[in-house]
Amino acid sequence: MLSIRLENLSHTYQRGTPVEKTALHNITLLIEPGMFLGIAGRSGSGKTTLLQHLNGLLKPTSGCITFNGSPMDGHGMRDLRRRVGLVFQHPENQLFEETVCRDIAFGLSGTGLSPAEIDIRVRGALEAVGLGETFLNRSPFELSGGEKRRVAIAGVIVTDPSVLVLDEPTAGLDPRGRRELLDHIVALRRERGMTVVLATHDMEQMARHAEQVMVLENGSSALFGTARDVFRDVGTLERVGLEAPRITILMSKLKKVFPEIDDGIVTVDAAVEELKRLHRRQGLRWRDHDERCARGSVCCREFGSPPVGPQDEDPDGDGIYDACISC
């Protein structure tokens, strides 16, 4: 288990030249074992710079970073990089071997593992990203974009890192590819107890998975806290150029009509629960959208508006109601 502590960490690129640029400013952060940390921020807000400190690729210009309490120098850097797996943006551009199998195994070269052991690890990593064994002997260059990306991620998790750092892992993937990739990462975290640090500007993703969220603005930490607390602060989010998840915005608008509603809702599932609770308190019966009323007017059939009101009875209990709000 590895905990990473950043204290007042700042990083300036090209220091002392006319083009010097401060990319990070006084970041203090503790990454505890097993945590799911989200790093949000617009492009150029310092996400990538921050992530590259986590495995020692960049050195802080001021402040310090410690791994399990000890600062890391040149010694043991290779070992550290196996314990903190960093998946770059567009990792599919780093594939180079002739077969998927050899590419994934690259991270294990020089570790002294036996070929049999390496084989087991490679298969395990491939399976963890949801690719079958048929991929092992294919060339990484003939795969589709999404498959390449999974292979590249497998090449990082093959070293069995205790911290997995991902920089925009789902950029450019289709919605299904995005969801599947994240599901694999969540499963990995569950099975191996990994710490996950995820940088993204997809707030829906962040809301669904991250426990803690840090929002960066021009290299400084603008917000830090649980996803719930961070997304509740719609004003700050807007100022830094981000948007709270749609469902949070919807709920905060609903709050203007129903003041007792909880506006700290960040996922659709939580919103459904909250609405159910509200229904019960109003003495209404909640019906899922696939329940239809007997009259079945166009709007009811096409849009599935739920039956509402005291007159909609369901005498025979078959889930079909006499009337819905639109009929």
Next chain:
Amino acid sequence: MATVFMTLVFLADSYLSFLLLLFFTFVVAGRAGRPFGHSLRGIRPILFIALFTLAVNSFAVKGTPLSEYGILCHITREGIEQSVRMVIRLLLLLTGASILTSTTTPLALMDGLAALMRPLRRLRVPVHELAMMMAIGLRFIPVLLEEGGRIFKAQVSRGAGFTSGNPLQRARSCIPVLVPLFAGAFRRADDLSTAMEARCFRGSAGRTRMKTLEFSRADVICVTAMLALSAVLFCMEFVKM
């Protein structure tokens, strides 16, 4: 023009002619709206090379030693003179190059190049295409550098080592960077050619320009100044002998 300037820089040998060249560069830099100091700052990275040249030359050139004793007896007067000249040359070359690249867009450079090489077209040399290739090459240097840096970092964080082992091992350890870099370069080239074709690029045949290069007063002044400078330098270097 730059070529002429470079030849001159190598031709010049006496301090007086260097002084003249420095003065010329200074004036040109000022006219170009780029203060001389600014161009100098861009030179800082090669300062190390300059100092190294200085050191090596001071020791390596044979001649009268500075002193009979100690380390000074290895340093010769001729060596120092030679190295000072060398450093000034380096400085002039780089300032000249930096003025050229900072005042002229690659596109204009390419046009100029194509115009200069036009006579070669008689020999069925695809002048326009060559110039285009050079311009594209120039344009992609920073892109490839950046991409190379990123791939390097990515492989390092996968546990690659680049600084250990014998030369063969080291060469082999470059493969993880070079293969993706080339793959990326080919991909970019492919994209670029598609993009160019989408804009109906068909090589030089029947191509017209939005901005035609014209021989203007500024060009006359430039050529005259350059000719004058060359003439004066020639006189200073050869006539006195």
